[in-house]
Amino acid sequence: xxxxxxxLPTLSVQEGDNxxxxxxxxxxxxxxxxxxxxxxxxGPQFIIDIRSNMDKRQGQRVTVLLNKTVKHLSLQIAATxxxxxxxxxxxxxxxxxxxxxxxxxxxxxxxx
Amino acid sequence: xxxxTQTPKHLITATGQRVTLRxxxxxxxLSVYWYQxxxxxxxxxxIQYYNGEERAKGNILERFSAQQFPDLHSELxxxxxxxxxxxxxxxxxxxxxxxxxxxxxxxTRLTVx
Numbered sequence: 131x132x133x134x135x136x137x138l139p140t141l142s143v144q145e146g147d148n149x150x151x152x153x154x155x156x157x158x159x160x161x162x163x164x165x166x167x168x169x170x171x172x173g174p175q176f177i178i179d180i181r182s183n184m185d186k187r188q189g190q191r192v193t194v195l196l197n198k199t200v201k202h203l204s205l206q207i208a209a210t211x212x213x214x215x216x217x218x219x220x221x222x223x224x225x226x227x228x229x230x231x232x233x234x235x236x237x238x239x240x241x242x
Numbered sequence: 243x244x245x246x247t248q249t250p251k252h253l254i255t256a257t258g259q260r261v262t263l264r265x266x267x268x269x270x271x272l273s274v275y276w277y278q279x280x281x282x283x284x285x286x287x288x289i290q291y292y293n294g295e296e297r298a299k300g301n302i303l304e305r306f307s308a309q310q311f312p313d314l315h316s317e318l319x320x321x322x323x324x325x326x327x328x329x330x331x332x333x334x335x336x337x338x339x340x341x342x343x344x345x346x347x348x349x350t351r352l353t354v355x
Contacts, residue, residue, distance in 0.1 A: 164342045173244065173332050173346030174285070219285065228273070228340030229298045232285040 140237045143214075149207040151236050153220035156201060161225035165194060165205045168235070169216045177205070177218075215240045245269065246347035248333050254353045260321040263350045265333030267314055273297070273336045274316040275344060276308055280329035291316055292339055323354045 143149045155163070161182050166174040178189045180196050180203075187194050193206040203220055217237050221230040245268035255261055267274050276288040287300035291310035302308075305323075310316045320327060330351050334344035 162342050171348075173246075173334070173349050175244070175346065176343040179342045223342055226340075227298065228275070228336070228342065228344070229287040229290060229300055230342070230344070231287065234284055 139234070140239070142239045142241060143210045144241050145210060145212060147210055149205075149210045149214065149238060151205045151207075151218045151220075151238065153203040153205075153233055154201060155203060155220070155222055155233075157222060158198070158201060159224070160222040162223045163194070163196060163203050164221045164223065164230060165192075166219045166221060166232070167214075167216045168219065174219060210238075210240050212240050212242065214238060244345040244347060246333060246335050246345050248331075248347040248350050250350060251348070252351045252353075254355060255323060256355055257323055257325060259323050259354075260319065261323065261352065263318040263320070263331050263333075263352075265316045265318070265335075265347060267316070267333075267335030268345050271335035271337050271345070272314065273338065273340045274310055274314070275334040275336075276302075276316070276318050277332045277334065277346075278329050279332060279349070283329075285332075288318070290340065297340070320352070325354050328352055328354045 164179040165177040168174045180187045180194045191208045195204045217235040219232045219235045221232045247266045249264045272293045275290045279285045288302040290298040308318045330349045332349045334346040336344045
């Protein structure tokens with residue numbers, strides 16, 4: 131986890147707004163970047179991943195952007211809901227190597 | 243519910259003791275991973291097993307060991323426990339040799355006193 135970190139430890143978002151969670155990484159050799167969500171009292175839950183040869187990938191209400199030039203990863207959540215309140219972790223991995231290296235996490239709180 | 247089960251949910255023990263954490267992966271998943279989550283170290287990969295064989299190792303202490311049995315359940319053994327071993331221990335599973343989408347269990351909270 132030393133090479134993966136997050137810009138902000140906390141983020142407060144109004145319900146219905148879009149959220150942007152940022153992550154900086156230092157290992158340019160990483161092949162995959164993955165976002166996980168951890169709700170209070172639960173284990174992490176996979177959200178989405180992106181391969182290093184891609185710039186953008188979309189899922190259900192989420193978009194991950196990868197900027198290899200500045201080694202920056204972001205997760206955008208559209209129309210944030212109360213159920214999105216959680217700690218969000220970015221992780222990195224190498225191809226065919228499934229030991230995930232997690233960053234410190236950003237706590238997202240959704241205001242009603 | 244991820245389909246991964248872990249027992250026990252909580253464990254309180256004394257320094258120097260040995261404990262065993264148990265994990266049952268999702269039905270059909272062949273890979274099992276163990277992670278440790280603590281306030282100071284964050285979420286750290288410990289070890290991965292695939293179909294009974296060790297496949298990848300992280301910064302797992304020599305006092306810790308794991309195994310995966312023929313029925314694919316896994317156990318993490320922690321011995322000579324120290325106060326610093328207090329943490330949440332998660333097991334995760336995925337199909338095949340491995341995957342970036344891993345299904346995490348609810349964790350075992352270990353408290354060493």
